[in-house]
Structures are given as C-alpha cells and as structure tokens.
Amino acid sequence: xxxxxxxxxIVPCYNEEDVLELFYxxxxxxxxxxxxxxxxxxxxxxxxxxxxxSIMKALASKSDNVKYLSFSRNFGKESAMxxxxxxxxxxxVAILDADLQHPPSMIPxxxxxxxxxxxxxxxxxxxxxxxxxxxxxxxxxFYKLNNKLSDVELVSGAVDFRIMTRQVVDAVLxxxxxxxxxxxxxxWIGFETKWLPYENIxxxxxxxxxxxxxLVKYAIHGITAFSTAxxxxxxxxxxxxxxxxxxxxxxxLIKTFITGIDVPGYVTTLSxxxxxxxIVVISIxxxxxxxxxxxxxSKNRPIYILKQTNLNPQNFRGTDNEQTxxxxxx
Ligand code: UDP
Ligand code: MG
Numbered sequence: 099x100x101x102x103x104x105x106x107x108i109v110p111c112y113n114e115e116d117v118l119e120l121f122y123x124x125x126x127x128x129x130x131x132x133x134x135x136x137x138x139x140x141x142x143x144x145x146x147x148x149x150x151x152s153i154m155k156a157l158a159s160k161s162d163n164v165k166y167l168s169f170s171r172n173f174g175k176e177s178a179m180x181x182x183x184x185x186x187x188x189x190x191v192a193i194l195d196a197d198l199q200h201p202p203s204m205i206p207x208x209x210x211x212x213x214x215x216x217x218x219x220x221x222x223x224x225x226x227x228x229x230x231x232x233x234x235x236x237x238x239x240f241y242k243l244n245n246k247l248s249d250v251e252l253v254s255g256a257v258d259f260r261i262m263t264r265q266v267v268d269a270v271l272x273x274x275x276x277x278x279x280x281x282x283x284x285x286w287i288g289f290e291t292k293w294l295p296y297e298n299i300x301x302x303x304x305x306x307x308x309x310x311x312x313l314v315k316y317a318i319h320g321i322t323a324f325s326t327a328x329x330x331x332x333x334x335x336x337x338x339x340x341x342x343x344x345x346x347x348x349x350x351l352i353k354t355f356i357t358g359i360d361v362p363g364y365v366t367t368l369s370x371x372x373x374x375x376x377i378v379v380i381s382i383x384x385x386x387x388x389x390x391x392x393x394x395x396s397k398n399r400p401i402y403i404l405k406q407t408n409l410n411p412q413n414f415r416g417t418d419n420e421q422t423x424x425x426x427x428x
Contacts, residue, residue: 103189104136105209105261108182110175111141114196115148116303122157122164125194125202132206135190138163140409142182145172151406158408170403175307176278177402179258183267185409192261197301200259204294208261217289220260222253224295233310240317248325250285253293260284260291275323276401277394279316282324322387329388332381339377 107125111118122139129137143151143166154166167181179193190212194200204221211219226234241254258280262270269287270280284291308316322328 102134102136104138104187105190105192106138106140106182106186106188107192107194108140108142108179108186109194109196110144110178110182111146111150111154111196112144112172112175112178112307113146113148113150114304115146115150115153117197117301118150118153119157120302121196121198121202124198125205128202128205132209135209138165138188140182140185141166141196142178143168144175144178145169155408165409166407167404167409168406170405173402175258176280179280180271180278181402181404183271185407186267189264190261191264191267194259195257197304199299199301200257201296201299204259204296205261207294211292211294212261212263214292215290216292218260218262218266218284219292219294220253220284221257222293222295223255223257223298225298226255227298227300229298233313236313236317240320244317244321247321247327247331248282249327250282250324252281252285252320255295256281256293262289265289274401275395276397276399277319277323277391278401279320279323282320286324318387322391326388328384332384335377335381339374 109121114121118141125139129135139157141154141157141164143154145168151166151168154164154168158164158166165185167185169178169181182193183191190209192205192208194202200221208219208221226237229237238254241252244252266287266289269289270283273283273287
C-alpha cells in the first residue's frame with residue numbers, strides 16, 4: 099500500500115484507571131473502521147497515583163501500537179500534552195482526553211478535513227450539559243474577557259481535542275514556554291483550523307481533575323500569558339484617575355478662592371483613600387502576575403520529568419532540556 103499516513107494519538111492521563119481500558123477499546127473500535135492510516139497510541143501518565151500506568155503497560159504488552167510515557171510526578175495536562183507531542187513522530191497527530199468526553203467517533207471526520215486541506219481540525223463544545231451553572235457562567239465570562247483583552251482569539255467552547263499535521267506540531271513545539279496554555283498557543287501559531295461542533299458528554303466514570311480554584315488560575319494564566327493589555331489597563335487607570343484628581347483640585351482651589359476655606363469632608367477623604375488603595379493593590383497584583391511569569395520562565399526548568407517509557411528516547415523531537423530528559427530515562 100502506498101502512502102499510508104502514520105497517526106499518533108496522544109492521551110494525557112491522570113488517575114484514569116477506571117476508564118482507560120474502556121477508552122482504548124472504544125477508540126480502537128473506531129480506528130478499525132478507518133483505512134489508509136497507521137495508528138499508534140502515546141499514553142502519557144501524568145504522575146497518576148492509581149493503576150493507570152500498570153494498565154498502560156498491560157495494553158502495551160498486548161499491542162505494538164501502544165506506547166507510554168510516565169512522569170516522575172503530576173505536572174498537569176499541559177505538560178502531558180507537550181511531552182506527547184515531543185515524542186510523536188507521525189505525519190498527523192491527534193490529542194484527546196482519556197475520559198471519553200472527546201468522542202473518538204469524530205476521528206474519521208477530522209481526518210477527512212485534514213485530507214481536504216486543513217492544517218488542523220479541532221472540536222468545539224456547543225452545549226455544557228452536566229456542568230454546573232456557575233462554571234458555565236464563569237467560562238463564558240472568561241472567553242468574553244479573553245477575546246477583549248488578549249491578542250489571541252479563543253473559540254468559545256474549544257476543547258483540547260484535535261488532529262493536526264506535523265507542520266502544526268512542530269510550530270507548537272517551537273513555543274517552548276514552561277507555563278503553557280495550549281488554547282492560546284494553538285491560536286497564536288495560526289494555520290487553517292476546521293472547528294467541528296459536538297454536544298458535551300458527561301464523564302462515564304471518574305471525576306474531573308479541575309477544581310474551581312484551578313480553573314480561575316488557568317483563566318488568569320490564559321489572559322496574562324498572551325497579552326499585556328492588563329498592564330496597559332493599569333497605566334490607563336492611572337492616567338484617568340490623575341486627570342480626575344487634577345480637575346477636582348482646580349475646582350476645590352477656585353471654590354476656596356471664592357468662598358474661603360471649606361471644611362474638608364470626612365466621607366470624601368475616606369472614599370478617595372480607600373478607592374486609591376484598592377486601585378494600587380489591584381495594580382500591584384496585575385504586575386505581580388507578570389513578574390510571576392518572568393520568574394517561572396527565567397528558571398527554565400523542564401516542562402516535565404520522564405521516569406519511564408517504552409518509546410525510544412532517542413526519537414524525541416525538540417531541543418529544550420534535551421540532555422536532562424535523556425539522562426532521566428536511562
Ligand atoms: N489530566 C492530566 N493531568 C492532570 C489533570 C488531567 O493529564 O493534572 C488529563 C485527564 O486524565 C484527562 C484530561 O486531562 O484525560 C482532562 O481532564 P478532566 O477530565 O479532569 O478535565 P475536564 O474534562 O473536566 O476539563
Ligand atoms: Mg474530562
């Protein structure tokens with residue numbers, strides 16, 4: 099057969115023992131119906147504390163097309179996706195969650211879109227059934243705020259389920275920031291993306307690894323990682339308040355000249371002090387977010403530390419922290 103394309107399927111997993119085998123079987127069923135591609139799974143065990151790695155190993159012992167990477171601890175989904183991309187070598191690369199919330203049945207359509215000339219094809223959730231009200235409201239708010247403030251446009255409902263060409267993967271790996279925000283990275287690199295809508299599916303088993311706190315942190319990180327607009331906002335606020343203060347001083351001076359010394363208002367003074375105090379602290383907080391980014395990035399720590407793999411470590415792509423990673427798996 100001529101021109102069989104290799105497809106790597108990257109699956110980040112953290113404590114997914116309940117669903118991993120089901121995921122593999124369901125996905126494999128879909129893959130069996132697709133001709134002309136050679137599929138390989140790259141499971142990334144993100145420091146799971148349960149039997150996730152053992153299940154990966156069991157799957158790998160039964161099938162040649164199952165590879166796994168296992169981290170020394172939990173580094174987060176972003177790191178897991180990055181490691182998978184780095185070790186991938188397929189002509190096309192897919193990323194999807196282990197919990198079957200990203201329907202594998204969409205893979206054939208996605209591959210078709212890539213055949214039609216798109217550089218990547220990604221899924222977009224059009225409903226949020228099974229998600230709490232508060233979470234959906236905040237999520238919508240985040241997209242609105244991000245698209246106003248940030249230089250990268252995020253598609254509402256976009257999830258980390260996509261298939262992309264090697265060219266796109268290399269572009270993503272070219273952005274080697276340690277604190278990663280994939281939704282922003284995929285938008286920033288450009289290329290033609292086809293968005294496929296789908297209805298949200300509830301997790302069959304297990305629970306989400308996201309707490310409300312971690313989502314808020316993720317949202318702040320998302321905005322500050324791709325935009326300096328909040329910093330400009332602080333400057334703008336400073337100018338606006340100074341202009342207001344200047345006008346207020348002139349008016350007070352004129353009034354004093356005309357009607358003599360006025361008794362200063364207690365409420366006015368207190369309000370001004372509190373208001374300014376709030377603005378100053380918020381501004382320091384915003385500055386702090388950026389200094390935090392600089393601090394974390396300047397250490398140039400590895401994005402993940404690999405402990406075990408059945409992939410050949412010599413195969414992995416990319417340059418950063420190459421030596422450390424190789425040493426760690428020997
Ligand atoms: N995940 C991961 N590392 C983490 C948290 C999650 O690799 O620290 C994986 C998880 O196993 C799953 C995917 O990321 O395959 C999505 O996680 P989850 O279902 O908890 O997120 P949600 O679907 O609620 O956004
Ligand atoms: Mg999920």
